[in-house]
Every structure is written in C-alpha cells, then in structure tokens.
Amino acid sequence: MKHKHIAVAGSAVGLALLVAGCASVPDAAELDAQALAMIKSSFRAEGIATMDRLEQDLGQKACSSEAAPSEAVARQIETEALASIKWPANGQYVGDWREGEKLAQNGRGMTWTDKVALPTANGANCYNCHQIGKQEVSFGTIGPSLYNYGKLRGVKAIDDPASAAIVQYTWGKLWNSKAYSACSNMPRFGHMALLNEEQLRHVMALLLDPKSPVNQ
Amino acid sequence: MADPMRIRAQAAGDKATVRVLMAHEMESGQRKDSAGKNIPAWYISEVTASLNGKVVMTAEWGPSVSKNPFLEFAIKGAKAGDKVAISWIDNKGDKRSDEVAVS
Amino acid sequence: MKNAKPQALAAAVLSLAMGTALAQKTAADGIAEYRALLADGNPAELFEAKGEDLWKTKRGPKNASLQACDLGKGPGIVKGAFVELPRWFADVQKVQDLESRLLTCMSQLQGLDAALIAKTPFGKDEQRNMEALVAWISAESRGLRMNLPQAHAQEQQSFELGRRAFFFRGGPMDFSCASCHGEDGKRIRLQDLPNLTKNPGDGVGFAAWPAYRVSSGELWSMQRRLNDCFRQQRFPYPGYGSDITIALAVYMGVNAKGAESIAPAIKR
Amino acid sequence: MNANRRQLLSHSATVAGLLLASGVLGKSAWAAGAAAGKGAFEARSLADVVKALGYGAPVESKDVTITAPDIAENGAVVPLGASSTAAGVKQMMLLVEKNPSVLAALFNVTPEVESSFKARVKMGQSSNVFAVVVTEDNKVLFAQKEVKVTLGGCGG
Numbered sequence: 001m002k003h004k005h006i007a008v009a010g011s012a013v014g015l016a017l018l019v020a021g022c023a024s025v026p027d028a029a030e031l032d033a034q035a036l037a038m039i040k041s042s043f044r045a046e047g048i049a050t051m052d053r054l055e056q057d058l059g060q061k062a063c064s065s066e067a068a069p070s071e072a073v074a075r076q077i078e079t080e081a082l083a084s085i086k087w088p089a090n091g092q093y094v095g096d097w098r099e100g101e102k103l104a105q106n107g108r109g110m111t112w113t114d115k116v117a118l119p120t121a122n123g124a125n126c127y128n129c130h131q132i133g134k135q136e137v138s139f140g141t142i143g144p145s146l147y148n149y150g151k152l153r154g155v156k157a158i159d160d161p162a163s164a165a166i167v168q169y170t171w172g173k174l175w176n177s178k179a180y181s182a183c184s185n186m187p188r189f190g191h192m193a194l195l196n197e198e199q200l201r202h203v204m205a206l207l208l209d210p211k212s213p214v215n216q
Numbered sequence: 217m218a219d220p221m222r223i224r225a226q227a228a229g230d231k232a233t234v235r236v237l238m239a240h241e242m243e244s245g246q247r248k249d250s251a252g253k254n255i256p257a258w259y260i261s262e263v264t265a266s267l268n269g270k271v272v273m274t275a276e277w278g279p280s281v282s283k284n285p286f287l288e289f290a291i292k293g294a295k296a297g298d299k300v301a302i303s304w305i306d307n308k309g310d311k312r313s314d315e316v317a318v319s
Numbered sequence: 320m321k322n323a324k325p326q327a328l329a330a331a332v333l334s335l336a337m338g339t340a341l342a343q344k345t346a347a348d349g350i351a352e353y354r355a356l357l358a359d360g361n362p363a364e365l366f367e368a369k370g371e372d373l374w375k376t377k378r379g380p381k382n383a384s385l386q387a388c389d390l391g392k393g394p395g396i397v398k399g400a401f402v403e404l405p406r407w408f409a410d411v412q413k414v415q416d417l418e419s420r421l422l423t424c425m426s427q428l429q430g431l432d433a434a435l436i437a438k439t440p441f442g443k444d445e446q447r448n449m450e451a452l453v454a455w456i457s458a459e460s461r462g463l464r465m466n467l468p469q470a471h472a473q474e475q476q477s478f479e480l481g482r483r484a485f486f487f488r489g490g491p492m493d494f495s496c497a498s499c500h501g502e503d504g505k506r507i508r509l510q511d512l513p514n515l516t517k518n519p520g521d522g523v524g525f526a527a528w529p530a531y532r533v534s535s536g537e538l539w540s541m542q543r544r545l546n547d548c549f550r551q552q553r554f555p556y557p558g559y560g561s562d563i564t565i566a567l568a569v570y571m572g573v574n575a576k577g578a579e580s581i582a583p584a585i586k587r
Numbered sequence: 588m589n590a591n592r593r594q595l596l597s598h599s600a601t602v603a604g605l606l607l608a609s610g611v612l613g614k615s616a617w618a619a620g621a622a623a624g625k626g627a628f629e630a631r632s633l634a635d636v637v638k639a640l641g642y643g644a645p646v647e648s649k650d651v652t653i654t655a656p657d658i659a660e661n662g663a664v665v666p667l668g669a670s671s672t673a674a675g676v677k678q679m680m681l682l683v684e685k686n687p688s689v690l691a692a693l694f695n696v697t698p699e700v701e702s703s704f705k706a707r708v709k710m711g712q713s714s715n716v717f718a719v720v721v722t723e724d725n726k727v728l729f730a731q732k733e734v735k736v737t738l739g740g741c742g743g
Contacts, residue, residue: 025475034476035483042563043549046556053490053555060488064495066516107742110491110553117491128507128741137346137658138737140507142499178493187492194491222364231701239365241536244709246687265700272699276616278628280683280691280708282664283536284362288705289694349658349735356656356666357707508739509660533664534740551741587660587739 049112063183074182081179084191085172093167093204094158097214100124100206103199104132110194119196124189124203132206133213142185150208151215158209170207174200218312225291225300225318232294232318234265236287236302244279260285260304267291268299294318350509354585363454363531363583366538370455373448379429388424390417390456401460402580405568407471414477416568417453418542419560437559441543442535450538453529457582464579465526467572474569481570484563485515490553496567498552500524510587515571522581525571530584538583541568616640616693627690633682633717636690637727645719648673648728653718654705655732662710662736667691669718670703673728678721679704685714710736 026034045051059077062069069077106123108114114121126132129142132149149170155163172179175190189195195203206212219239225232238260245257263275272291291300296318303313374385374397390400391408405416411423426433436445469475488495499507500515513524529540539547545564549557557564616627616639627639637645654668669679679694679702691708702720710716713736719729 025472025479031476031479032483035480035487038480038562038566039484039487042561043555043557049550049553049555051555053553056487056489060493063493064488065483065486066497105738105742107740111550112556113550123742125742127738137735138508138739140505142505142507142512185493185498187494192491192493219365219369222368235360237360237362237365239362242709244687246711267699270699272697274695276628276693276695278616278688278690278692280686280688282707282709284365286360286362286666286705286707288360288668290701290703292699292701346658346737349656350660350737353656353658353660353666356654357664360707507741509658509737510739533661536663 046112048110048114048117059178059182069182077178077182078180081176081182081188081191082172085175085179086190086197087168087171088197088201092201093171094209095198095201095205097202097205097209097212099199099202100204100212101133103195103203104206105136119193119199122194122199124195124199125187126203126206129185134216135213146207147214149214150210150212155208155215156210158205163208167204167208170204171200174203218310221302221304221312221314223300223302223314223316225294225298225316227294227296227298227318231290231292232298232300233288233290234300234302236285238285238287238304238312240283240285240304240306242279242281242283242285246279258306258308260306263287263302263304265289265291266301267294269301346509357533357585361531361583361585362536363458363529363538363585366451366454366531367458367583368455370451370453370458373451374455379425379431381428381430383428383430385421385424385428385452387428388421390420397456397459399460399463401457401582402463402465403467405474405477405565405572406468407473414471414473414565414569416541416560416565417456418449418540419565421449421452421456422560441539441546442537450529450540453540454538454583457529457580460580461582462579464577465572465575467569467576469573477566477569478573480562481566481568484567485570492553494552494554496548496552515574518575518578521579522584523578525568525575526578526580527582527584527586529582530586532586534587539586616690627693628688630689632689633684633719633729636680636682637719640721642721642725642727645727645729647730648720649730651718651720651728651730653716653730653732655716655734657733658735658737659710660737660739662712664707665710665716665734665736666705666707667716667718668703668705669720669730670701671718671720671728673702673720673722673726675723676702676720677723680717680719680721681706681708682717682719683708683710683714684717685712686710710734712736 039054043051043054062073062077103124104126107125107128109122110117127136127139129140131139131145131147134147153166155166176188177184177186178188187194190200206214222237224235240260241258243255243258247255249255257279259279259281260277263277264271265273273289298318299315300318301313301315303311305311377384387394390397391403391406392400401417405414408415408420415423422433422436425431425436439446469478485496499512503514505512513519515524528544529538532539542559542564545567546557627636630636630639633645650671650673652670656666659665667681669681671679676696679696681691682689683691692706694704696702713734715731715733717729717731719727721727
C-alpha cells in the first residue's frame with residue numbers, strides 16, 4: 001500500500017534528519033498516541049455534540065484503521081453486540097411502513113446544529129446508503145440494495161412462523177449492526193438510542209411488510 | 217455597494233455570446249431565519265443590456281431566480297471591440313452597472 | 320466524473336434491461352447532464368475577482384496588502400502555491416494549509432486579529448474575505464497537479480497523523496472519514512464519494528476544493544468542507560485551522576499527488 | 588416596503604420608456620402588476636401569468652424550445668434555457684409551475700438579440716418548467732418539460 005511505502009520512506013528520511021540533528025518521524029506507537037492527543041485537542045463541544053463522542057468503545061477503537069481487527073477481537077465485538085440487543089418487549093416487531101418510509105428518507109439528527117439528541121428528533125438515514133423503495137431514484141450505495149428485502153427472503157406474512165428468523169435478524173441488525181459484522185459501516189440505531197422501538201418497528205415494516213412498496 | 221459583475225462577451229460568426237454572473241443574494245422571501253422570523257425578499261428585479269450605448273434587451277426578474285444569477289444571451293452583429301454594458305437594479309433600489317469589450 | 324460519459328448515457332438509453340440498473344443509470348446520467356449545464360457559469364468567478372482585489376488592497380491596522388505574503392514559494396508568489404499546500408513553514412515552525420497560512424499573513428502583515436477571524440462563523444464578516452482569497456489563490460493554480468512536499472519530517476508526521484485521523488471511528492453513528500470515503504464507486508444519495516485513501520483522479524476530491532456550493536450559494540474552503548463533514552459525522556466541532564484539519568488535508572493532498580486541480584469547482 | 592415598491596415602479600417606467608424608444612413595447616410584468624394590483628410575478632399558473640400580462644391563452648408550440656435537466660441535483664440552482672424559431676418575438680419567459688412565484692424571468696427581446704436566453708432558477712420541488720414566447724402579433728407560444736428535484740447529500 002502506498003502509505004506504508006511512504007511511512008517507510010518517511011522513517012528513512014527521519015533517521016537521516018536525526019543524524020543531522022533535526023526532528024524525526026516518531027514510531028507507529030508514538031504516532032498513535034499523538035493522533036489521539038491531536039484529535040482531543042482539535043475539537044470542542046458544540047450544542048448536543050459533546051466531547052464524550054470522541055471516547056471510543058471497543059468496536060470503534062478496533063475498527064479505526066485500514067487493517068481489520070484480529071479474529072478474536074472481532075468475535076468479542078460481535079458477541080457483546082448480540083448480547084446488547086433489546087428485543088421488542090411485547091413481541092411486536094412491525095409497525096407502519098408509511099412511517100418507515102418517512103424515517104428512511106430523513107437524514108437529520110444528532111449533529112451540532114440539531115437541538116436535542118432524542119430519537120424523536122432523528123431520521124433513520126436509510127436512503128443515504130441504501131436503495132429501498134423503487135420510486136426513490138436518489139439513493140446511496142454504501143450499503144446493499146434493500147429493494148424487495150422481504151420478498152427476496154420469502155416473507156409472505158409478518159406473523160408467519162417461517163419468517164421468524166429473518167424478522168428477528170432484521171431487528172437485531174437495526175438495533176446493533178455490529179452483532180453480525182464487527183466493523184459494519186451501519187450505525188447501531190437501537191443500541192446508541194438513535195431510534196426508539198416504535199421507530200424501529202416502522203422501519204421494519206418498510207423492509208418486511210408484504211404490503212410495503214419495497215416488496216412489490 | 218454591490219460587488220462587480222463578471223461579464224464575458226465573445227464574438228463568433230455574426231453574433232457575440234454574452235455570459236454574465238451577478239453577485240446577489242436573491243433572497244426569495246420564503247425563508248425564515250434561525251429565530252423563525254421571515255427573511256424579507258431581496259432580489260434583482262430588472263436587468264438592462266446595451267451594445268455601444270444602445271439598449272438591446274431588458275429583463276424583469278422575480279424572486280425565483282437563483283442566488284448569484286447567471287444569464288446568457290447573444291447580440292446580433294456585435295464585433296470584437298464593441299462595448300457591452302449590463303446593469304441591474306434590485307427591489308431595494310440597489311444597483312450596479314459594468315461594461316466589457318467584446319473579445 | 321466517471322458517470323458523465325456520453326457512452327454511459329447511450330448505453331442506458333439503448334439498454335432495455337429491466338428494473339433498478341436502468342433507473343440507476345438514468346438518474347446518474349440526469350445528474351451528469353445537470354452538472355454539465357452548470358459548469359459553463361461558475362459563480363466562484365465572482366469570488367475570484369473579489370479575492371484578487373483583496374490580495375492587493377491595503378487593509379488592517381498596518382494598512383498593508385497581502386502582496387508580501389509567502390504562501391510557500393516565496394513572498395508574493397501565488398501561482399502554483401495552492402497545489403503544494405499544506406506544507407512546512409519555517410517562520411512559524413508549523414505545517415499550515417492555505418487558510419491557516421493566510422491567517423498568519425493577515426496577522427503579521429496587516430495586523431488583523433487571527434484568533435478573532437478563526438472564531439468568526441463561516442460566511443460572516445472577515446470569513447467572507449477569506450472565502451474570496453482562497454477562491455482566487457486556488458484559481459491561480461487551476462490546471463496544475465497536486466504536488467505536496469513531503470521532504471520535511473513534520474510534513475511526513477502530519478501525513479501519518481492525518482491517516483490515523485481519517486480512520487478514527489467515533490460519535491453516536493460510528494462514522495470515520497473512511498466510512499464514506501474509503502472505497503471506490505460509492506455514493507450518498509446521488510452524490511459520488513471520492514475514495515480519498517488514494518488519488519481519486521483529476522479534479523475529484525481534494526483537487527476540487529475550494530468550491531462554490533450551489534446549495535448555500537457560498538464559496539466553501541477546505542476548512543469549511545471538513546467542518547461540515549465532521550458535523551455530518553456527528554462529531555464535536557473542529558477548530559478552524561486545528562491540527563486535525565491540517566493533518567487530514569496533508570493526508571488527502573499527498574494521496575492526490577498528480578491530480579489536476581480544478582479549484583474552485585462548482586458543487587451541489 | 589412601500590418606498591421599495593415605488594422605486595421599483597418608477598424604474599419600471601424607465602425601462603418601459605427605453606423600450607418604447609427602441610421601438611419595442613412588450614407588457615411589463617411589474618408594471619402590469621401595478622396596474623392590475625396583482626402582477627404577473629404574483630400569478631399562480633402559466634395561464635394566470637399570461638392573463639396578468641394582458642395576453643390571450645397560451646398554445647404549446649414546436650417553435651419554442653426549453654432546455655432543462657431531467658434531474659436537478661439541487662433545487663437551489665436549476666439551469667433553464669428558452670429559445671424560439673418563431674418570427675417577431677417580443678418577449679420570452681421562464682416559468683416554474685410549482686414555485687410560489689411561478690414567473691421566474693421575463694426578457695424583452697429586440698431585433699438586436701437572438702431569441703435565446705439561459706438563466707438559473709430555484710425550484711422548491713419537482714415541477715413542470717415552461718419557456719414562453721410572445722410574438723409581435725400577441726400570440727403566446729410555449730414549451731414545457733418536467734424537472735425532478737432530488738434530495739441530495741446527507742440530508743442533515
């Protein structure tokens with residue numbers, strides 16, 4: 001990789017400069033420490049965007065370089081994430097797909113220009129990264145297409161026992177995406193309190209309800 | 217005073233194509249400020265173009281024209297060295313005139 | 320833009336392939352057509368003209384122009400300076416980007432209050448002058464290729480810190496710069512996301528900013544671009560000219576080596 | 588407000604005077620507004636704009652061309668163009684059907700300029716856009732196209 005090459009070249013030049021009495025580029029561990037210090041000192045709290053947002057948990061830390069975490073760390077992240085998932089108390093997984101579509105379109109929330117850090121002030125951001133309903137041509141491609149999500153997975157009715165596994169998986173993925181992929185790019189909507197249970201049910205309906213336009 | 221316009225007038229064949237960029241907010245009157253108060257409409261309402269001092273085109277604009285407006289049109293028979301002048305006036309009475317030679 | 324090729328349009332029109340592939344191509348071609356229509360009159364020109372005037376105008380308590388400002392190629396040399404920034408400046412013993420260097424010059428030459436300007440919100444007061452200055456200075460390097468120096472140890476260190484900052488995940492949505500800009504061929508909505516871990520191509524990514532933003536009708540410097548990236552990343556607020564902004568610019572700029580600068584570009 | 592309006596109107600009179608001097612007199616959108624109390628810029632549809640200017644019903648025509656993108660990446664700036672092959676064009680207009688102010692721009696054409704203009708307009712939502720031509724014998728011709736305004740960026 002290019003940066004590795006540069007890093008090596010940098011060290012060589014640094015060494016030469018050191019001999020000449022100038023500063024050199026520190027080693028990798030020292031750079032890691034300097035980077036963290038730089039990040040802390042470069043930001044300030046603004047509105048709801050407080051400085052604790054820079055405190056990394058295990059998964060954030062382990063997924064902060066080009067290199068994937070070790071197999072063991074990845075397993076640990078996924079296991080902890082799976083255990084964190086809160087399943088709907090009343091066993092009710094699905095709400096109104098129309099509300100789900102509104103949430104999917106809405107990319108607002110949690111920035112320093114937003115007034116409150118509450119799920120009710122947030123959108124679900126889905127179309128930023130995914131194709132979902134076919135009528136919306138302005139969709140992102142960071143995540144996979146979710147068009148026909150339920151149909152492709154054979155969901156004929158929400159309460160069909162045959163669909164229980166996919167319904168539960170989808171809830172879990174929305175609640176804490178890292179349960180199924182340690183370094184997933186997808187936010188942890190339930191775990192980080194970005195969406196509440198009712199909102200998650202609406203997004204679930206958008207994806208899984210056979211009547212949702214997503215599954216037509 | 218308003219910032220200067222950028223005017224380009226290029227002769228090709230028997231006409232000169234004129235491209236104008238104007239520095240203006242073009243506030244629609246539909247927006248609210250952070251305190252929820254309506255921001256009053258503020259926009260260029262009239263534009264006049266002349267060739268060597270003679271008016272060749274006038275325009276009337278509403279608040280739907282975009283911020284920092286762009287305008288393109290062509291003057292027949294204009295040759296290199298001819299003077300193209302553009303002036304505008306906005307709904308607050310602010311105005312601006314600029315002139316270029318056709319290249 | 321890769322999607323802007325007429326062949327793609329022809330292919331989309333000729334293809335009778337069903338469903339999403341066609342819809343997607345048509346939308347991408349529509350956007351390409353929109354961008355082509357805009358390219359002909361970029362309001363950044365208005366800012367360039369103002370910036371050139373500002374550079375030559377005597378201002379501030381010291382009633383001086385910026386014409387003695389050293390942007391890295393010697394006092395008063397503007398052409399070609401932009402594509403070599405950020406770089407190490409011996410006088411301040413720091414790596415500086417265009418905006419932080421301008422603050423130094425405005426303070427030293429003109430006696431203006433750099434800290435006050437750094438604190439001024441984007442699009443207001445002296446920051447408006449900053450927008451005009453970066454528009455003109457970047458335009459003076461239009462068509463040249465990005466060529467950031469990496470000879471000085473501090474420049475190399477800045478690159479390494481920038482690389483680490485680029486991959487730093489945090490905030491309530493677990494985003495890093497790499498979440499959106501770490502792979503080829505991705506989009507948010509219909510906007511292409513340049514892969515900034517390498518040279519994303521001529522006039523793309525780092526080689527396109529500063530740019531006139533159609534959405535706000537303002538000229539955005541790289542400082543403002545990064546600021547809004549961090550806002551959307553749901554991070555706290557980065558200081559103007561703070562170390563992380565400089566380090567990220569070095570990382571992106573060095574990665575973009577050889578890319579032709581089209582700044583100031585026009586963007587959604 | 589009133590002072591601005593007066594200034595505007597007096598300037599409109601100046602423009603009308605200039606047009607008269609140059610041998611062309613199309614109906615002024617702002618002046619018509621003053622006379623009718625409800626001007627062309629306040630009209631809510633193509634038909635109303637044309638009516639506010641004192642002309643008859645508009646007719647769709649191949650002699651008018653509208654250029655506009657199929658999709659706009661941002662509604663704040665949508666590039667539009669109007670051109671015409673009709674003889675004796677005295678006015679051209681650009682309209683956005685679903686804007687609060689439908690009439691965006693009106694151009695008074697003299698024989699010294701081509702019947703072709705490009706400008707950029709704001710669009711609050713996806714909408715039809717119109718290019719309209721008024722000829723010296725007061726015929727009103729138009730062309731239309733639909734422009735889809737997309738949501739862009741992160742949306743926050």
